[in-house]
Amino acid sequence: MPANEIEIRGVSKWYGDHQVLKSISTDMKRGEALVVIGPSGSGKTTLLRCINLLDDFQEGEIRIGGEAMGYTLDAAGKRVRRSETEIARMRAKLGMVFQSFNLFPHMSALKNVALGPIRVLHTPPKEAAEQARAMLARVGLADKADAMPGQLSGGQQQRVAIARALAMKPTAMLFDEVTSALDPELVAEVLDVMRQLVQEGMTMVIVTHEMSFAQAFAHRAIFMAAGEIVEQGEPAALFQDPQSRRLQAFLDRFKQGYKL
Amino acid sequence: MSIDFSFLTRVAPILAEGLSTTIWLALPAMLLAALWGVVVVMGLLSRSRPLAAISRSYVEVVRNTPVLVQMFFIFFGSGYAGYPVSGFVAGLLALVLQNGAYAAEIYRGGIRAVTQRLAEAGLALGLTPRRVFRIVVLPLAVRKVIPPLANQGVLIIKDTSLVATISVAELTFHARLLADRTAAVFEIFFTLALFYLALTAVFSGGMRLLERRLRIA
């Protein structure tokens, strides 16, 4: 079993002439909870979306559990895109939770959670339904299994989204600012679930603005700005004793906004 | 199979005799319909209940009946009532009545699309409702409204073909006349189709230029 769950090596991405990721490299061990913070435009969300190839990257390598994601090198050393089937298979091993939940509105919470296992893991429907109920119970929504997304609050929808990702039994999970679109009083219920996941040893990459959460529960934090990793280390150290001026300025702005 | 395109040079001039009639019907129809639509939408949005109801009924009737039937109604009805109108006038009237109703709906949608919030921002600045309409809502609504109106214009050009049935000598009428006399029907209607494609292309192109100058699209 490889020591690193996720390996990111020299990943660069351009939007036309604009370089949004500048040769990013970092590794994540199994069970590690990594938080990525930074101002908007820093590339943190783009990096996250490259991990499961929802966004393409032009240079570099990403490995999930040792296997190359999205692109391999052929015999001549040229970059070759893997087949859509292989990419889909690897995506199934990663769970992703989105800022705007993206629940399927025409399906109940239960069906949302069970769709992946039924179609991708080929779990028999009855078993998938049972597992889905268990997942919903795990995020505290056992009684909402038959509710439609339109009937749920933002916090509940996001928890269903987490259950949907968990149902695929992922080896790692990706969180894209999952509390940014929630009313403040609904944020806690989602962070609670995430805290449990960290404590259960899930490998997680979390892009977030929730500094207190990051300080309390993350194992490592990365500060990105203008497409680069500017500083990284233990969250406590990063937040209390920022070394770089850019991080200091970023955190100052947070304190000015009464968020820290 | 080699196609001899020389028929175009023979057929086109004959059809072209109807071209000016088509254009003389389409353009006034568009302008009058656009103007009539303003009147109708004022009725639709009026605060007087009866006026709004009449406008609504008019729009619903016109939208749910075919233009052809409306043309027949006016053409034959006018003669019976003692004030016969030419096929051209009947066609023009029907086109204006029908497309004026559609224009009114387009205007209504355009006004609605300028959100409540923008209007409220205007009111909050201290502008009177009338000035808010003139300064905030109208300019934005006009921009919103031009693309759908351009679409309607294309439909009007195509609907002018219907007046051929009430003996108006436009494009389609000439084509039919020719087709009744010769066997070259494929060539005739192919050429006719080209004429309409050209008309709608020129019109759409013009509208797109307008949209770009007004910085809409």
Added chain:
Amino acid sequence: MDLLLHSLPLLARGTITTVYLSAAAVVLATVLGIVLALLQLYGGIVLRALVEVYLYVVRGVPLLVLLFAMYYALPYANVRIEPVTGGILVIGIYFGAFMTEVFRAAVLSVPKGQWEAARAVGLTTPWILRDVVLAQAVRMAGPPFINTCVMVVKGTSLVAIIGLADVTYVGKQIVERTLAPFEIFGAVALVYFVICFALSRVGRYLEGRVNYAS
């Protein structure tokens, strides 16, 4: 008024023809619309180009011209088909272009986030369409679909010009004989109004159901 009563049986038979033409043309147009929309969205370059040409031609040529073309060409064609069938074919193919646009817009209006969430779970395009996108697209397509159906019904009136005995043709015949345009064409208009208005009501109801509350 007497005349109206006398004309009812004829008008009724014309109405049946109108309804039949409309229904058949709608079915044809819908099938065409779905197939061509999918081709336009997911087909290869050649297929996409063909669909674009078809759409461009139909959008720029009047329905009447197409009907005339069929009407005059029919005697020369080797294929013998009933005029009614010909009318259905032309009207169906004409409005098939409108339907293509309706379905294409509906699929495209499904939010990108739905695609991303489905991909993130490991689903591939055909499955995403089947389980996630099409169900939502169909709901969004309801109102414009109904609008196009209303256009089809109104469009069938043009077959009167090529001698098919729909309600407009029957009406014109009666008026030419009896010179009572207001009553007869009024009745014809009423027939169309009832059909189209009823369809629009269905469309209005569907519009309300685009939300997924339950």
